[in-house]
Amino acid sequence: xxxxxxxxxxxxxxxxxxxxxxxxxxxxxxxxxxxxxxxxxxxxxxxxxxxxxxxxxxxxxxxxxxxxxxxxxxxxxxxxxxxxxxxxxxxxxxxxxxxxxxxxxxxxxxxxxxxxxxxxxxxxxxxxxxxxxxxxxxxxxxxxxx
Amino acid sequence: xxxxxxxxxxxxxxxxxxxxxxxxxxxxxxxxxxxxxxxxxxxxxxxxxxxxxxxxxxxxxxxxxxxxxxxxxxxxxxxxxxxxxxxxxxxxxxxxxxxxxxxxxxxxxxxxxxxxxxxxxxxxxxxxxxx
Numbered sequence: 416x417x418x419x420x421x422x423x424x425x426x427x428x429x430x431x432x433x434x435x436x437x438x439x440x441x442x443x444x445x446x447x448x449x450x451x452x453x454x455x456x457x458x459x460x461x462x463x464x465x466x467x468x469x470x471x472x473x474x475x476x477x478x479x480x481x482x483x484x485x486x487x488x489x490x491x492x493x494x495x496x497x498x499x500x501x502x503x504x505x506x507x508x509x510x511x512x513x514x515x516x517x518x519x520x521x522x523x524x525x526x527x528x529x530x531x532x533x534x535x536x537x538x539x540x541x542x543x544x545x546x547x548x549x550x551x552x553x554x555x556x557x558x559x560x561x
Numbered sequence: 562x563x564x565x566x567x568x569x570x571x572x573x574x575x576x577x578x579x580x581x582x583x584x585x586x587x588x589x590x591x592x593x594x595x596x597x598x599x600x601x602x603x604x605x606x607x608x609x610x611x612x613x614x615x616x617x618x619x620x621x622x623x624x625x626x627x628x629x630x631x632x633x634x635x636x637x638x639x640x641x642x643x644x645x646x647x648x649x650x651x652x653x654x655x656x657x658x659x660x661x662x663x664x665x666x667x668x669x670x671x672x673x674x675x676x677x678x679x680x681x682x683x684x685x686x687x688x689x690x691x692x
Binding site (some may be wrong): 442444471507 | 577587589590592593616617620622624638640642645663
């Protein structure tokens with residue numbers, strides 16, 4: 416069955432995420448980070464940052480929330496039982512620190528069919544309170560054929 | 562943060578053994594509560610061998626290998642990966658890779674993450690800003 420590509424180009428309402436110091440530390444611990452920049456306010460300030468620095472992959476926290484409505488959008492039509500996270504790309508700008516407010520916009524970048532599988536590609540664009548793009552994410556989900 | 566020097570062929574390496582509760586902590590930290598990662602019964606009911614790691618947790622290990630090599634969080638400018646198969650708890654993961662090229666202050670690094678003979682992340686390509 417051909418995949419419905421009508422949702423390509425669709426965007427979703429902007430989500431705002433306030434980066435908290437303890438959330439950064441919780442995330443850093445969960446992924447095994449030990450760099451004091453992520454964990455210790457004094458160390459981060461000494462290095463010239465306003466507060467603890469979020470590890471680059473913290474993007475999953477502020478952008479993950481923004482992508483959920485797209486994943487569950489019936490117009491996109493993902494069948495979850497057969498969905499796999501196929502690939503992921505992140506492109507980073509300035510680092511995120513506790514106290515930042517990040518606005519993320521999600522777009523359906525592509526929907527296609529190859530080798531009996533459906534590919535759903537989403538793009539997230541995350542900007543800080545100064546309007547700087549802190550991370551662009553390209554999320555590829557694959558739905559296996561029946 | 563001062564950029565480090567990297568040359569073609571320089572290694573990127575990290576070894577980590579996820580403990581049996583890592584997916585629970587990561588679910589809370591990341592907000593991804595998909596039960597295939599935290600509920601043994603649910604995971605087996607959908608045909609998995611048991612609870613599996615979050616792919617993005619494993620990608621975070623690949624990212625950590627690169628920020629360690631690059632001298633800190635500011636160094637990592639891009640990372641793309643492909644996920645294959647599934648990561649398990651209590652089995653060692655080895656992230657390994659090497660610098661492919663260095664040009665105009667950017668090192669391009671190829672890497673992968675391997676666990677028990679399976680490349681659970683492959684074709685990882687990173688860009689690290691260098692001195």
